[in-house]
Amino acid sequence: MKKLLLSVCCTGLAMVGTVQAKSLKVLMIGNSFSICVLKELPACAAAAGDKLDLASLYIGGCPLDKHWENVEKSADPEFKPYGFSWNYASTANKADAPVAKLGSKTNIPQALAADKWDVVTIQQASHKSPFPEMYEPYAGKLVAKIRELAPQAEIVVQETWSYTPYDGRLGHWNMTPATMHAALKKAYGQLAAQYGLRTIPVGDAVQLYRDRLPVSYGKVLSKKEIAEMREPALIDFHGDVAGGSHWGKGRKGRPDADVRRLRVDPSHLNRDGEYLQALVWQATLFGTDVTKLGYRPKHLSEAKASLMRQCAMDALGNQRK
DSSP: OOEEEESOOSSSSSOSEEEEOOOEEEEEEESHHHHTHHHHHHHHHHHTTOOEEEEEEEOTTOOHHHHHHHHHHTTSTTOOOEEEEEEESSOSSGGGSGGGGGTTEEOHHHHHHSSOOSEEEEOOOGGGTTOGGGTTTHHHHHHHHHHHHOTTSEEEEEOOOOOOTTOHHHHHHTOOHHHHHHHHHHHHHHHHHHHTOEEEOHHHHHHHHHHHTTOOOOSOOOHHHHHTOOTTOOOOOTTOSEEEEEEEOOOTTSTTTTOOEEEEEEEEEOHHHHHHHHHHHHHHHHOOOGGGOOOOOTTSOHHHHHHHHHHHHHHHHHHHO
């Protein structure tokens, strides 16, 4: 059996020093910047020989204050605002998974009670991540509630990532991708330090990859230029692991639901980025040296995958300095 090194022990998940690898049960309390972990992390864990039970509580764009508001409302057991998704490696039959009884909707206390989690992750919504004043007192209340309802679990913070230059909020905040990253890194660092939590440094890995590829956007197209584009032309994100565009109709219920046009996502990870995110999670949670991980998704070149593996390990290394 493989051996690994974990530098922090908060709940008995692992002792400092050399320990035997083991399976983990992980619950994510998050939003669209966490549910994407379900895409590639199970495959990375399997390739490393680890057993991962992974579950996600999801509300799009949900910030820490909304998570706490939802906890307060959950005295009503019928209040189930979260989409619930899971991938269990420890059970061959989905019906046998402890969380199966929850169905596709639940709330935070119900999910915390559904299994004996080893790790529970939290994060700020991306649009509030650069602003430390928007974390409290909600982060502290959420941490306390998790420790009350799942005392055996280690609480770990996912550091999210900065937007691409196509996200108009950067201009509103007078930020660039790099300065947004610096601001959110500081805010997440303060959160982790205040409550003695480890961090999954995805944002650092994304920024390292952008710097090393390197990703150089040059001229960013204006809204008018984007509106004048014709199918099948797409926006070039210059190799960034975040951002993407496609031609299609809008979401059901939206005013433009039946209109086919160029849809631009300026902030979420793309397929490449989902692999980089998974590498950082794998390295953080299991102590895996992902530079030696053989798995990569078929669409990704080995050269890019190798760079991502190194960025993931360097992000962890920088965090420990």
